[in-house]
Amino acid sequence: MTLDIYNRIKDTDELVFPGTRLAVTEEFIGGQGTFSEGNYIYAAVAGKVNINIEKHEISVMSKAKPANVPRNGDIVIGGVVNASRQMITISVNYINNKEVYPTYTMVIHVSQISREYLDSVDEAVRLADIVRAKVIDAKTIPLQGSLIGSQLGVILAGCSRCGRKLEKIGRDKLKCSECSYFEKRTTTIDYGSGKLAFKT
Ligand SMILES: [Zn+2]
Known part of the structure; x- marks a missing residue:
């Protein structure tokens, strides 16, 4: 009974x-x-x-909005909140061009930063950069991501010396318009355009 x-x-x-x-x-x-x-x-x-x-x-x-739940293959945008030699941590603010709140945390291992071998993450991406990344494992916490892909990488970066916006002057080469300091990043084709959108 x-x-x-x-x-x-x-x-x-x-x-x-x-x-x-x-x-x-x-x-x-x-x-x-x-x-x-x-x-x-x-x-x-x-x-x-x-x-x-x-x-x-x-x-x-x-109650959850389906668009805000990350899935494998989703494209996200966020700021680098932590960077070590081996990985970066990103606070994800956009998933597939839609703003998310609260934010998701994503980690990207050095092997997923660039197709080329990197001794250290900071050869391609640094703290406080804004990146466009892809979700490669949405089932883990934090999410696992990748920056490898034509529209993926750093979309905006500031000068390590003075903090001003870096201008793209060549493939993966950036220059500070204020203090003329040169830096290296793995940038997207549309670096600095301010566009969050991507083409699928
Ligand atoms: Zn500078």
């Missing part, structure tokens, strides 16, 4: 979590955001219950 509270059908607009039992399969069809196991329908996502009486369908509307 089970308690009624576990067997009752969830109400419309009730907030549920993944794994919450919603209804019995005899009475309802599991819709979006649900899965069935045995005789029951469960919530697959966190969100609000939606019941369609005519269709006898029960579904869960996820």
Whole structure:
């Protein structure tokens, strides 16, 4: 004998979590955001219950905006918040050109910074640079990313000496317009354009 509270059908607009039992399969069809196991329908996502009486369908509307959840292959933009010889850490502000909040954290290993061998990350990217990167593993925390790709790399960088914007003067070669200091970065073709968008 089970308690009624576990067997009752969830109400419309009730907030549920993944794994919450919603209804019995005899009475309802599991819709979006649900899965069935045995005789029951469960919530697959966190969100609000939606019941369609005519269709006898029960579904869960996820509260998360799907566009904001990073997936493998997504293009992100963010600032370098930490840099060591072996990796950089990025605070991701945009996923596929859409702003995200709160931000995601992504790490990029030195082997994913450039096609060429690098002794150290700072030959290609430095602290406080803005980069366009690709998600290569969205299932890990932090996300794993890569800067290898034609439209990927540093899109904006400041001078290490004076902080002013660096101007691109050649392939991977930058110069400070203020103090004439030269620096090296793995830049994108549209470096410095201020464009966040990319072409797919
Ligand atoms: Zn400078």
